[in-house]
Amino acid sequence: MRFLTVVAVSLACASPLAAQDQSASSAEVRPPEIPAKAFAARSQLSGAKLSPDGNQLASRSNVNGMDYVMLYNAANGAPVGTFAMGEGNRLNWVRWAGNQRLLVSASAYDEYNRYWTRLFVVELDTGELYSIGRKEPIRDGDNVIWVAEDGSSVLVSLQANPRHYPSVYRFDLTRDGKRDQVQGSRQGIWNWYADKDGNVRIGTGWYRKKLRVYYRGPGEEDIEMVDKIHLDDLEKENETYRYFDILRVEPDSDIGYVFEENEAGKVGLRRYDLARSEVVDTVYEHPQYDVDGAVFSRDGKPVAVTYTDDSSQVVWLDEKLGAIQKGLEAALEEDTVRIVSRSEDDTRMIIQAGGAADPGALYVYTPAEGTLEALGEMSAGVPFEHLAQPKAITYTARDGTPIRAYLTLPRGRPAEGLPLIINPHGGPYGIRDTLSYNSEVQMLANRGYAVLQPNYRGSGGYGDAFFDLGYGEIGRAMQDDLDDAMDWAVSQGIADPERVCLVGASYGGYAAVWGAIRNPERYRCAASWAGVMDWDIMLRHDRQFFSRRTTSRWRNRYEGKEERDFRLADVSPFEQVERLKRPLLLAHGTDDGIVNVEQYHLMVRAAKEQGVSVDELLIEDEGHGFSEVASGEAWFEALEKFLDTHNPAE
Structure with a gap:
């Protein structure tokens, strides 16, 4: 304390x-x-x-x-x-609308296990809480794109029904406040942007492999398409394209602020002429890392940017705030x-x-x-004074690729022959671990384990080339990177090669189970929270959220374009369950809208049929993460007990 x-x-x-x-x-x-x-x-x-x-x-x-x-x-x-917030409503974020009113985003699952979000208002003067927007649940009911300075109204981008592209509505923030459509939908447009005065100025989206940009100049009534860029014009190897994200547009001006990737592949904060579709100048660009965040003043001017090396860093553009x-x-x-x-x-x-x-x-x-x-x-x-200090390390994968990782050693124990946990992150693509506080890692270190978190190929934050190395490598080279992390720890004398387990969540949960199946000679056990156990089933589940073209692109990313004889079943734990010889901890939430709980049930049954030891943890009414403290506690306790049985720290 x-x-x-x-x-x-x-x-x-x-x-x-x-x-x-x-x-x-x-x-x-x-x-x-x-x-x-x-x-x-x-x-x-x-x-x-x-x-x-x-x-x-x-x-x-x-x-x-x-x-x-x-x-x-x-x-x-x-x-x-x-x-x-009421029974079953999970609070996502809170935002001020003036000084006496709060906007609150909440989410829940319907009887068909479909995820939806809804926007609520809290009136601080009266203590009243009520919802605004559509009465029937929709997946993105909380997409606020503008809030009036006095908190009297908001602009929200909503779909009239799941088959339509979103329109923008102005809501008066009262229980019975009126709703007016201020911008109709446009084919292919998913994202709408307003200036600080509440004028919808820009719409962007992908349609039939083309990036569409609609723009309305200051004071103009009509919004018109200004760009229709074909994917082939931006396409690089493995279907990635130049990063471009609109952040702000200045009122009474054609100038906005964007994150844009230059020809060298570096994402920076840039001033952009929206009418001409061209960069005016660069506000900030780091020589080594992509800019990944920006802070703006009330009048729409950038005051800070952020980037991530091993941890998040801030650069203040405002001298006073920098001091x-x-x-x-x-x-x-x-x-x-x-x-x-x-x-x-x-x-x-x-x-x-x-x-x-x-x-x-x-x-x-x-x-x-x-x-x-x-x-x-x-x-x-x-008690923070008893926690372990992680450190960044770099090891070399078997193909020569340098991999950044974070190593946490238990305190009070020599860094020799320790039991090791390989802890891959979720995602997998574009996500990464950082040198930041992680309660699960600290719990494991507190119990006496060394923990290694590899940012395997395909992770975000290391540039396009590293991202593209993960293309088609789920369960293959991505998994090699985890095995190579273990080899590094063993070669350094840190880890005992006979006492290594894999622990992860979501994609990390998949990687944990797949590692134990693929290389049982390496790993004593595996523990998964909400892991994918069958990739074909996962893609079928995702179809309800993706277009046919997007689903095809995801499958291509998973499988790779060059090896059409490769099947996702070849790297799916459920399809390869006959190879499973190691103990498993399988845990899931019944209301998981990202990795359906069907994956858990399939794997539990299949593992039992193979006579493999399975510790089960199924948490009712829980989603993909831990919305309730009790859920996280249950996972930590189950994980601790499982590891103590199959890979004790002592």
Whole structure:
């Protein structure tokens, strides 16, 4: 438990509240065992956002399985209100609409296990909570593209029915407020953008292998197609194309801000002439990494950009805010210090500070007074001083490809002959692990395991060439990269080759089970949360969300174009179950709308028929992730018990 108080912040010197240095004694004393329940717990300050005037703070929380919107006095952190989302509604995000109204996105599953989202309004003056938008559930009912500065209305992009492209509607934010369509649908257009005055200016989307862009100039009534770029014009090897994403458009101007990939394959933040479809100038481009985020002021000007090396980094374009960032970093001396929310006039800010070995804490910063007042810890039950510090490593795959990975060693144990967990991330394409706090990794390290998280080929963040290396390599070269990670750890003397298991979720769950089937000589066991067990079934499930052409492109990405004799069944655990010889932990949620629970049931039955040891965990009313604290706790406890049986740390 860290000492939380009010800290005076100088922009020139550090405060005495520095994070504890763990390096000095990490190899000397074993930390106490931290309960799985503590690792699964969540902060009631999750997703904290300041009101525009800086007087109130809204956040998300989950108490006894129910999701709530929490409201606090931003000056002193005192709770002033709670709003229950109702049984079965999962809270996705909270956003301010003026100073006395909140927009809330919630999701649920219908009786056919179809995922939908809906938009709610919380009236802080009356405590009233009501939904807006279509009464019948739709998949994307919370796509807010603009909020009026006074919170009186919003623009929402909605589909009239699943067969139509979305239109844009203006909703008055009252229970019985009127709804007006302000922009009709256009064939192939999925994304609509408005300027800060609430004028719909741009629409983009892919249709019949062509990128369509509709544009409305300032003050113009009609919106017209300005670009119809054929995929072949942008296509590179393996059906990837130049990255282009519209972020903002300036009112009374043809100039907007976009993320755009240049000819060298580098994504930067650029000013863009939307009428002429050409770059005006580059606002920021990192020499090595893609820009992956941007922060804008209320008037639509960029004030910061972010990129990711091993962890997320921020570059402030606004000098004043940049100076504040430096002062906060000096005062808190944490690995990561972020300004996560600001009042409209920057008189109050919410600061989050932590690191890969520290879930962190939230503070209220008042620049005029130069003070940081602690709001609370993000995981109060996890003593950060007992956590393990991950580090970045690079190993070479068997084909010579360098692979970046993150290694977490248990504290208080020599880094020799340790039991090892290979922990592949989900996705798989375009997703990556970073050097950031991971409760599952920390729980495993706390139990005495070394944990290695490889960013195997196809992962995001390492450029197009590395991404394309994963094309057609599910279950093959992607899996080789995991095996090569194990070989690296063994060659370094860190891991005992007789005590290695695979643990993962989603695609990572698939990779864990497939690794145990493909290479039983390497792995003692495998544990999967919500893993894919049959790729053909997975693609059939995805058809309800994708067009025929998109489904075909996904299959091509999975299988690869060159080897038409290759079948996904060749790398599907269910289809290869007769090769399974290792113990499994299979876990899933019954309401998973991404990887259907059918995958779990098929594999459990098939494994039992082969006489393989299977630990089962089926969580009712749970989705692809852990919407309830109890679900995460159940997974951690089942995983701990399974590993203790089949790959004990001692």
